[in-house]
Amino acid sequence: MQYHDIDKIVSTTHDTVNALLEYKNWPDALALYFRYIQQRKMQGNNQTLSSSRFMMKAMWWGKDRFQKAKNILKEKKLVEDIVKKSEYGRVEWWYIKLNFVIN
Numbered sequence: 001m002q003y004h005d006i007d008k009i010v011s012t013t014h015d016t017v018n019a020l021l022e023y024k025n026w027p028d029a030l031a032l033y034f035r036y037i038q039q040r041k042m043q044g045n046n047q048t049l050s051s052s053r054f055m056m057k058a059m060w061w062g063k064d065r066f067q068k069a070k071n072i073l074k075e076k077k078l079v080e081d082i083v084k085k086s087e088y089g090r091v092e093w094w095y096i097k098l099n100f101v102i103n
Contacts, residue, residue: 028069
């Protein structure tokens, strides 16, 4: 019997894919979602410290393409921007929280 390292597997649910299929550029949204999942796994939690600039560079995308894909994910509530501010209102961290569609 051969065993595999499942940490290398990126997966989602059928419900998540179906939620994205109604959009013209659903492949970009799904690719970005998988990239966020990969970052989350590498960082070991459900929130990733992945700035938009970092993700655009990782995906080799320009701002427009990236923003369209991210807006779909935000509209479907698959990702959320979580901003942590200091007591003085200064932004300290900007997380991306990943959610999953499970019916």
